[in-house]
Amino acid sequence: MKNNRRNFIKLAGIAAAGLALAPKAMASSGGHSPVKKNPAGIDAKRWAMVIDTTRLNTKEDIAKLADICHAIHNVPHIEGKREVKWLWSAPYGQAFPEQENPHMSDEVHHREYALLCNHCENPPCVRVCPTKATYKRADGIVAMDYHRCIGCRYCMAGCPYGSRSFNWGEPREGLDLAKLNPEFPTRMRGVVEKCNFCVERLAVGKLPACVEASEGAIVFGDLSDPDSDVRKVLRERFTIRRKPTAGTEPGVYYII
Amino acid sequence: MLEIALKGSKRYYGWIAFLLVLIGIGSMAYLNQIMVGLKTTGMNRDVSWGFYIAQFTYLVGLAASGVMIVLPRYFHNYKKNTHLVIFGEFMAIAACIMCVLFIAVDVGQPTRMMNVILHATPNSILFWDMIVLCGYLGLNLLVGWTCLEADRQRLPHPKWLKPFIYTSIIWAFSIHTVTAFLYQGLPGRHYWLTAILAARFLASAFCAGPAILLLVLKITEKVTTFQMPRDAVRTLVKIIMYAMCINMFFFMLEVFTSFYSNLPGHMHPIVFLFAGAHGHSELVPYMWTFIGFAFLSITLLVTPKLRENQKLLPWTLAILVIATWLDKGLGLVIGGFTPTPFNTITPYWPTGKELLVSMMVYAIGALVVTVLFKIATGVKEEMEQSQSLPCGCSTEDFCDCAAKAEAEAEA
Ligand code: SF4
Numbered sequence: 001m002k003n004n005r006r007n008f009i010k011l012a013g014i015a016a017a018g019l020a021l022a023p024k025a026m027a028s029s030g031g032h033s034p035v036k037k038n039p040a041g042i043d044a045k046r047w048a049m050v051i052d053t054t055r056l057n058t059k060e061d062i063a064k065l066a067d068i069c070h071a072i073h074n075v076p077h078i079e080g081k082r083e084v085k086w087l088w089s090a091p092y093g094q095a096f097p098e099q100e101n102p103h104m105s106d107e108v109h110h111r112e113y114a115l116l117c118n119h120c121e122n123p124p125c126v127r128v129c130p131t132k133a134t135y136k137r138a139d140g141i142v143a144m145d146y147h148r149c150i151g152c153r154y155c156m157a158g159c160p161y162g163s164r165s166f167n168w169g170e171p172r173e174g175l176d177l178a179k180l181n182p183e184f185p186t187r188m189r190g191v192v193e194k195c196n197f198c199v200e201r202l203a204v205g206k207l208p209a210c211v212e213a214s215e216g217a218i219v220f221g222d223l224s225d226p227d228s229d230v231r232k233v234l235r236e237r238f239t240i241r242r243k244p245t246a247g248t249e250p251g252v253y254y255i256i
Numbered sequence: 257m258l259e260i261a262l263k264g265s266k267r268y269y270g271w272i273a274f275l276l277v278l279i280g281i282g283s284m285a286y287l288n289q290i291m292v293g294l295k296t297t298g299m300n301r302d303v304s305w306g307f308y309i310a311q312f313t314y315l316v317g318l319a320a321s322g323v324m325i326v327l328p329r330y331f332h333n334y335k336k337n338t339h340l341v342i343f344g345e346f347m348a349i350a351a352c353i354m355c356v357l358f359i360a361v362d363v364g365q366p367t368r369m370m371n372v373i374l375h376a377t378p379n380s381i382l383f384w385d386m387i388v389l390c391g392y393l394g395l396n397l398l399v400g401w402t403c404l405e406a407d408r409q410r411l412p413h414p415k416w417l418k419p420f421i422y423t424s425i426i427w428a429f430s431i432h433t434v435t436a437f438l439y440q441g442l443p444g445r446h447y448w449l450t451a452i453l454a455a456r457f458l459a460s461a462f463c464a465g466p467a468i469l470l471l472v473l474k475i476t477e478k479v480t481t482f483q484m485p486r487d488a489v490r491t492l493v494k495i496i497m498y499a500m501c502i503n504m505f506f507f508m509l510e511v512f513t514s515f516y517s518n519l520p521g522h523m524h525p526i527v528f529l530f531a532g533a534h535g536h537s538e539l540v541p542y543m544w545t546f547i548g549f550a551f552l553s554i555t556l557l558v559t560p561k562l563r564e565n566q567k568l569l570p571w572t573l574a575i576l577v578i579a580t581w582l583d584k585g586l587g588l589v590i591g592g593f594t595p596t597p598f599n600t601i602t603p604y605w606p607t608g609k610e611l612l613v614s615m616m617v618y619a620i621g622a623l624v625v626t627v628l629f630k631i632a633t634g635v636k637e638e639m640e641q642s643q644s645l646p647c648g649c650s651t652e653d654f655c656d657c658a659a660k661a662e663a664e665a666e667a
């Protein structure tokens with residue numbers, strides 16, 4: 001209750017300040033273009049994802065989703081140790097190395113788990129980035145500005161989940177130029193990239209591509225809204241997150 | 257004073273030409289890296305920092321080394337170090353330049369480096385590292401150059417310089433601490449995630465840095481009339497000895513904590529480095545060389561007879577430098593990235609091109625050292641300070657060789 005009131009007062013204050021400043025800001029626009037929101041876009045205070053690993057747990061099924069993700073985001077296909085990936089699959093021991101035990105249920109142990117950026121609440125990648133090329137949005141999504149990134153790869157050392165990929169070479173060499181998605185930029189060599197929770201789709205009112213293609217095995221919604229789909233499944237099912245000891249508060253949950 | 261650097265022997269110019277050739281060859285490899293990207297290196301998605309960042313880390317230690325000469329001189333009024341101070345400062349300049357260059361060759365988009373200043377981000381340790389490194393570079397340039405100018409004009413060092421000198425002494429500790437913070441605050445990298453890291457960085461810097469400085473000065477003695485005061489060398493070697501002992505003590509603390517606690521995250525990197533894991537044992541021989549050489553150098557340093565032996569000293573120092581370089585240069589970076597966040601092991605080894613680019617940076621550093629030391633020794637020669645005597649002593653030493661020889665002749 002108290003919290004609510006405080007939030008309200010804060011919001012009211014910000015709104016008042018905004019009203020006072022807005023005309024001036026609009027007039028001068030000080031280097032930042034005014035943002036015009038798409039009315040169809042969907043918004044949240046804290047986007048989060050719940051992956052039902054009882055339904056989505058084979059290499060093939062996850063690869064299908066990854067292919068879609070990588071195609072719409074022009075993620076280059078590169079073989080070997082220098083691969084670039086936003087969404088991929090891994091066995092239990094790699095996904096939850098700290099939460100493995102030698103006598104686990106075979107079924108759980110042999111599942112494949114979909115891995116992606118966790119859009120952490122306290123993201124170390126944002127903390128370490130020296131240019132704010134990696135930043136946290138108001139809706140909890142950890143986003144990247146590929147044009148500001150200097151490619152120092154500090155964020156890759158900082159991410160405890162191996163969610164980030166670096167473009168060691170020219171990314172277009174790993175893309176089928178005839179099949180590029182013209183609606184999403186390709187990257188240049190020498191910058192880092194990772195899953196962006198499909199911000200570009202949320203902005204026009206669509207759910208992330210993997211969620212849409214998962215046939216219900218991935219739930220996506222606002223964690224701060226007690227009535228949201230994600231909160232509902234989190235209430236009903238047992239879930240875990242990756243590396244809880246890292247203190248990052250991942251926004252991706254796994255139903256086991 | 258720059259004109260001193262222009263007047264030199266054939267050998268001096270030959271050496272400079274040689275360095276320029278090395279820089280030329282290395283820059284070819286660097287151009288290639290700029291054109292095709294960092295795939296010319298051995299780095300990969302899992303081991304995303306490699307040889308370059310390792311060299312950077314090691315050289316920050318070299319930059320901090322001069323303070324082991326400057327601090328006794330100014331905080332303890334240890335006069336014997338007076339004529340060595342300038343070399344410590346000039347070495348720091350070269351080391352800072354190499355550090356910045358190693359970062360520059362490591363980033364994927366070097367043309368955007370200014371973003372670190374344009375979009376200053378105080379929560380990033382890299383931002384602070386840039387500040388402390390550039391600050392240290394500036395401080396040493398200012399202090400070194402001003403002192404040498406004053407010396408040359410036979411004037412006392414200006415008073416206004418004092419605060420800068422004291423600041424630079426404290427600052428030297430900050431550069432290595434901040435560089436350690438770069439690593440030790442990352443939640444998923446257990447080999448780095450330890451409060452002792454900064455202390456260990458300082459300890460290893462204060463042995464390896466002065467060791468390199470002494471080795472370079474030994475060469476300087478060979479090619480110029482400059483001669484280090486005997487007592488100053490003795491004191492510095494003692495400092496090196498203590499720092500190396502502390503360094504290895506800290507390392508043992510690390511090993512104890514990891515294995516007695518039995519925490520897998522803390523044990524895995526050490527096991528990987530010293531015993532190999534999942535069939536990868538590439539680093540094992542190097543890490544044991546580190547241990548062997550570290551204890552060998554400690555033995556040679558703590559035994560008074562061996563420590564005083566000037567013939568042996570360069571070897572002792574070289575062994576120490578190799579040991580610390582293997583530990584901090586190679587082991588630290590690779591160990592930090594192993595095992596990967598997926599508890600797997602991805603091998604890394606620098607490529608030839610990576611080594612060529614590193615050679616370029618080292619050659620640039622050597623060039624800077626050569627020119628600066630040329631100037632410094634030139635001024636010392638003009639002033640007749642710290643010059644070598646026919647008997648091998650320095651003019652700063654209390655030399656009784658002549659008297660001794662006379663006494664012997666009489667007897
Ligand atoms: S998973 Fe990694 S990259 Fe994603 S927000 Fe968390 S720390 Fe950053």
Ligand code: SF4
Pocket residue numbers: 128129130131132133134144148149150151152153154155156191192
């Ligand atoms: S690589 Fe780019 S995004 Fe990552 S820390 Fe450096 S500047 Fe930031």
